[in-house]
Amino acid sequence: MLYLSTRGHADRKRFCDILLEGLAPDGGLYLPEQYPRIDDARLTQLRETLATKGYAALAFEILSLYIDDIPADDLRALCAKTYTQEVFGTAAIAPVRQLEGNLLIEALSNGPTLAFKDMAMQLLGNLFEYELARRSEELNILGATSGDTGSAAEYAMRGKKGVRVFMTSPDGRMSPFQQAQMFSLQDENIHNIAIEGVFDDCQDIVKAVSNDHAFKARYKIGTVNSINWARLLAQVVYYFAGYLQATTTNAEKVSFTVPSGNFGNICAGHVARQMGLPIAKLVVATNENDVLDEFFRTGVYQVRGAAHTYETSSPSMDISKASNFERFVFDLVGRDGARTKALFAEGVAREGRFDLSQDPAFKKAAAQYGFVSGTSCHADRLATIKDCYQRLGQMIDTHTADGVKVAREHLDPSGAEPMLVLETALPIKFAATIEEALGRSPDRPAKFDGIENLPKRVVVMAADAEKVKAFIADHCQ
Numbered sequence: 001m002l003y004l005s006t007r008g009h010a011d012r013k014r015f016c017d018i019l020l021e022g023l024a025p026d027g028g029l030y031l032p033e034q035y036p037r038i039d040d041a042r043l044t045q046l047r048e049t050l051a052t053k054g055y056a057a058l059a060f061e062i063l064s065l066y067i068d069d070i071p072a073d074d075l076r077a078l079c080a081k082t083y084t085q086e087v088f089g090t091a092a093i094a095p096v097r098q099l100e101g102n103l104l105i106e107a108l109s110n111g112p113t114l115a116f117k118d119m120a121m122q123l124l125g126n127l128f129e130y131e132l133a134r135r136s137e138e139l140n141i142l143g144a145t146s147g148d149t150g151s152a153a154e155y156a157m158r159g160k161k162g163v164r165v166f167m168t169s170p171d172g173r174m175s176p177f178q179q180a181q182m183f184s185l186q187d188e189n190i191h192n193i194a195i196e197g198v199f200d201d202c203q204d205i206v207k208a209v210s211n212d213h214a215f216k217a218r219y220k221i222g223t224v225n226s227i228n229w230a231r232l233l234a235q236v237v238y239y240f241a242g243y244l245q246a247t248t249t250n251a252e253k254v255s256f257t258v259p260s261g262n263f264g265n266i267c268a269g270h271v272a273r274q275m276g277l278p279i280a281k282l283v284v285a286t287n288e289n290d291v292l293d294e295f296f297r298t299g300v301y302q303v304r305g306a307a308h309t310y311e312t313s314s315p316s317m318d319i320s321k322a323s324n325f326e327r328f329v330f331d332l333v334g335r336d337g338a339r340t341k342a343l344f345a346e347g348v349a350r351e352g353r354f355d356l357s358q359d360p361a362f363k364k365a366a367a368q369y370g371f372v373s374g375t376s377c378h379a380d381r382l383a384t385i386k387d388c389y390q391r392l393g394q395m396i397d398t399h400t401a402d403g404v405k406v407a408r409e410h411l412d413p414s415g416a417e418p419m420l421v422l423e424t425a426l427p428i429k430f431a432a433t434i435e436e437a438l439g440r441s442p443d444r445p446a447k448f449d450g451i452e453n454l455p456k457r458v459v460v461m462a463a464d465a466e467k468v469k470a471f472i473a474d475h476c477q
């Protein structure tokens with residue numbers, strides 16, 4: 001299996017090479033040259049695998065279609081080590097439950113940081129440790145977080161050999177629970193840097209450090225952001241697991257609704273559908289930051305500036321530009337790298353937009369790829385959380401509530417086809433909005449009792465890239 005760039009670069013790479021890289025050299029994103037097809041007989045085998053051997057075995061079967069430069073026994077061991085009941089809280093790893101009627105929820109948020117990002121990041125941590133050891137290399141991960149990504153990365157990399165994490169976050173701006181999750185980690189290879197500024201300042205620092213090529217090379221600076229193909233690949237597995245739990249025969253179809261920001265999670269659904277998984281619709285649910293909904297309704301992709309990116313009560317979807325969207329557009333325009341490059345390197349980079357409304361390819365988004373969309377606002381979120389709790393007895397988080405609200409607009413009217421909403425976080429992470437909706441505080445998993453009172457390991461720093469560089473240099477001995 002070889003990987004290409006969405007912007008048409010001639011190079012082809014293998015999995016372990018792109019694992020440790022960010023963007024392709026031409027600024028594009030990596031995708032496999034083709035999607036392996038799962039036929040009916042193979043899907044039946046996978047159904048057997050999940051039923052008899054469990055999620056880790058299913059993960060190995062899917063991953064091995066895309067990874068041929070790690071020996072099978074090693075890859076199997078990496079999957080077994082990652083997807084355990086101990087780490088993910090249940091034997092099913094991603095259990096499906098009924099909300100009401102044919103509306104189901106796939107739980108992806110029972111990992112160490114209570115958000116779906118653990119599903120991929122935990123695997124990434126084990127893959128990094130494995131590959132760095134094989135190459136006798138080290139990696140210093142520098143990141144910026146407003147909450148979920150940073151904690152998922154830290155819990156995935158803690159104690160891993162060959163890896164250090166330097167995670168910047170805006171001082172005092174994450175929820176108390178999120179701060180406690182990150183800052184209570186005492187592992188020597190994890191460094192929390194609270195920046196006196198906002199999230200954009202943190203991102204600017206990461207960019208400035210990465211643009212210092214000499215520093216970047218000398219200190220082996222890398223990232224773990226959502227454009228990493230290995231993260232996307234790990235997410236493909238739970239679309240299979242969700243489908244297999246919601247059906248009994250391969251003749252059935254299901255739809256998925258996915259609370260979306262950077263288009264990473266739902267892009268994995270697109271890959272699963274291209275592999276032949278019987279998915280009817282892929283429903284993109286956005287919050288007030290509705291860049292993606294606008295595209296799927298109109299064919300116009302118009303990124304928003306920082307001033308037009310709203311701070312909402314589903315903050316992990318507050319994005320102005322969907323960093324994984326280019327992967328889908330590449331497929332939409334018939335895998336034309338030159339065309340994709342023009343749309344993103346010229347359209348988006350120079351004018352902040354492109355317009356496919358008059359292009360025949362745009363019709364394929366719905367007709368051939370199954371995409372539809374919708375939005376949800378603060379009032380919808382509160383009403384949905386309240387309805388699910390008071391009428392259905394289930395407490396859901398703010399992002400999942402956006403998903404449920406939009407999913408209800410796209411249910412199969414016959415009631416036959418299941419609709420799975422991906423649960424992207426647990427309510428405890430966003431307690432203030434749950435209290436606003438329900439007048440009570442959210443349930444807290446026992447292992448997080450008193451987390452806010454644990455000793456904190458964090459340094460506060462001015463928003464100055466030179467200071468961050470000096471800190472990294474100091475801690476790389």
Ligand SMILES: *Cc1c(COP(=O)(O)O)cnc(C)c1O
Binds near residue numbers: 117226317
């Ligand atoms: C990251 C995140 C999302 C958005 O996922 P994308 O892959 O960026 O679309 C939604 N909900 C929660 C809770 C998240 O942490």
